[in-house]
Amino acid sequence: MKTNETPVNYIQHLTGFYELIAQDNRLTTAHVSLYMALFQFWNINRFQNPISISRNEMMEISKIGSTNTYTKCLKELDAYGYIQYLPSFNPLKGSTVNLFDFNKGTDKGCERAVRPSINSINNNKHINIKTIEGENSPSEFPSPQKQKKLKERFITPDSKEIKNYFLEKENTIIEAEKFYNYFESNGWLVGGKTKMKDWKAAARNWMLNAKRFEKPEPTATSNLHVNENKRYDIPL
Numbered sequence: 265m266k267t268n269e270t271p272v273n274y275i276q277h278l279t280g281f282y283e284l285i286a287q288d289n290r291l292t293t294a295h296v297s298l299y300m301a302l303f304q305f306w307n308i309n310r311f312q313n314p315i316s317i318s319r320n321e322m323m324e325i326s327k328i329g330s331t332n333t334y335t336k337c338l339k340e341l342d343a344y345g346y347i348q349y350l351p352s353f354n355p356l357k358g359s360t361v362n363l364f365d366f367n368k369g370t371d372k373g374c375e376r377a378v379r380p381s382i383n384s385i386n387n388n389k390h391i392n393i394k395t396i397e398g399e400n401s402p403s404e405f406p407s408p409q410k411q412k413k414l415k416e417r418f419i420t421p422d423s424k425e426i427k428n429y430f431l432e433k434e435n436t437i438i439e440a441e442k443f444y445n446y447f448e449s450n451g452w453l454v455g456g457k458t459k460m461k462d463w464k465a466a467a468r469n470w471m472l473n474a475k476r477f478e479k480p481e482p483t484a485t486s487n488l489h490v491n492e493n494k495r496y497d498i499p500l
Contacts, residue, residue: 271310271311272311272365272367273367274307276367277303277365277366277367278303279367280366280367281299281303281346281366283366284346284366288344290340290344291344292337294326294328294333294337295337295340295341297326297327297328298322298326298328298334298337298338298341299341299346299347300326301322301325301326302315302317302322302341302347302361302363303363304325305317306363311363311365313362313363314348314350314360314361314362315360315361315362315363316358316359316360317358317359317360317361318358319331319334319359322334330422330424332422332423332424333422333424333425336419336420336421336422339419340419343417343419345364346364347361347362347363347364348361348362348363348364349361350362418452418459418460418461418462418463420452420463421463423440423441423444426440426443426444426463426467427440427441427444429464429467430443430467430471433467433468433471435471435474439470439471439474442470443466443467443470447460447463447466454466
């Protein structure tokens with residue numbers, strides 16, 4: 265980046281980000297906390313893409329205690345269009361993330377988001393040009409049709425999320441574990457054939473069926489009936 269080139273505007277970017285999440289009911293505090301941790305690394309990296317991330321560092325900064333929750337939030341931020349997550353399958357090389365400039369107030373702001381990517385092409389010939397073009401094009405933000413498909417795409421819940429839902433429905437942790445273990449073992453297939461679309465609906469059906477097959481509690485019975493008027497002076 266040239267010294268006289270204006271970087272991403274820190275405040276305007278965060279303002280644009282908070283305007284987006286205010287209208288997005290899919291996000292939780294974990295999503296927001298993780299994004300802020302990623303943004304901090306992006307800022308340290310002078311807003312150059314991509315940034316290399318460490319799971320342990322990200323979890324420590326975002327205060328996410330579960331590895332499953334961390335991975336789930338990372339994938340969902342990618343699916344919802346907030347970041348581009350590029351997982352690494354090499355244990356010696358960390359995963360990378362591309363962040364997008366949410367300051368769409370002026371054309372000049374959009375140009376600043378393109379320049380770092382163009383400069384990085386000159387420095388690294390192995391960058392995928394198609395990916396860079398996609399990051400700086402209008403398709404950076406999914407179309408309504410794509411957003412609908414992304415929203416409908418099934419994302420596997422973790423055990424903690426399922427337990428919380430069962431408790432919310434006044435059910436037991438044991439039933440939650442049965443539900444999770446059953447569907448985790450069969451690949452989250454309904455009836456062993458169809459891919460699950462809504463795990464909460466499946467969980468509610470599970471609770472209803474569990475109640476049907478509950479064994480009725482045995483009614484309390486009194487002690488054996490004894491003839492209180494029995495004569496003990498008569499031989500048997």
